[in-house]
Amino acid sequence: MKTSLAAARLPGLSGVPVLDQRPHVITSSFNGVRRLLCLGAHSDDIEIGCGGTILQALQQSPKLEVYWTVFCSNRERAIEAERSASHFLRGVRRKTIVVRSFRDGFLPYIGAPVKEAFEELKKTYSPDLIFTHFRHDLHQDHRIMCELTWNTFRNHLILEYEIPKYDADLRSPNFFVPLSQSICRKKINWLMRYFGTQRSKQWFSEDLFLGLLRLRGIEANSPTRFAEAFHCRKLLLGPSR
Numbered sequence: 001m002k003t004s005l006a007a008a009r010l011p012g013l014s015g016v017p018v019l020d021q022r023p024h025v026i027t028s029s030f031n032g033v034r035r036l037l038c039l040g041a042h043s044d045d046i047e048i049g050c051g052g053t054i055l056q057a058l059q060q061s062p063k064l065e066v067y068w069t070v071f072c073s074n075r076e077r078a079i080e081a082e083r084s085a086s087h088f089l090r091g092v093r094r095k096t097i098v099v100r101s102f103r104d105g106f107l108p109y110i111g112a113p114v115k116e117a118f119e120e121l122k123k124t125y126s127p128d129l130i131f132t133h134f135r136h137d138l139h140q141d142h143r144i145m146c147e148l149t150w151n152t153f154r155n156h157l158i159l160e161y162e163i164p165k166y167d168a169d170l171r172s173p174n175f176f177v178p179l180s181q182s183i184c185r186k187k188i189n190w191l192m193r194y195f196g197t198q199r200s201k202q203w204f205s206e207d208l209f210l211g212l213l214r215l216r217g218i219e220a221n222s223p224t225r226f227a228e229a230f231h232c233r234k235l236l237l238g239p240s241r
């Protein structure tokens, strides 16, 4: 990811430097990111947590390679996951979608094969940027996915996404991606379209997804009013390796 710091001073009309009134924040773009890894415990997690950011990244960098993997599913949910991932990654030239069939809710209790799946992934794919679950997510499957991500990938930029839920475990994120209204609309429409098994759940609703995007948009001072948010625990500033 390229980063740039908004200049503190700009030349004024008279040639005398004047104070730049733009917000002084470090901004990044997807330039330089070539390989994304998207990790989700369940079939809809990646889309809920970072679906808009992925669409934005693909818009900015159409040559991105994407590895998208979901760990828990049954037959019905695997079909949903594959259809949705294929649609989100339409037009991506190099993509891998892997939907595993670990038992929903049991990832921490069947640990060894889950750990082995991460080890196998490390040998086959070297990402520049990883999206995974949040460390303090209260769903046990989400939490173990995050732990294994950090165990497995030690020289990578990892962004942890958020999943709103009954457990009330949302915190204050520190990394934001402003999203256009059209990308937000696509994300929500496709979530509602592809995850029929979830539509009856009270939390799985358009207004929830839009509300969180709007809230994070306020926190990001997003020019579009909407944003997705992440927790970034480690970020290196300096020469690339």
Ligand SMILES: [Zn+2]
Pocket: 041, 042, 045, 139, 142, 163
């Ligand atoms: Zn989940």
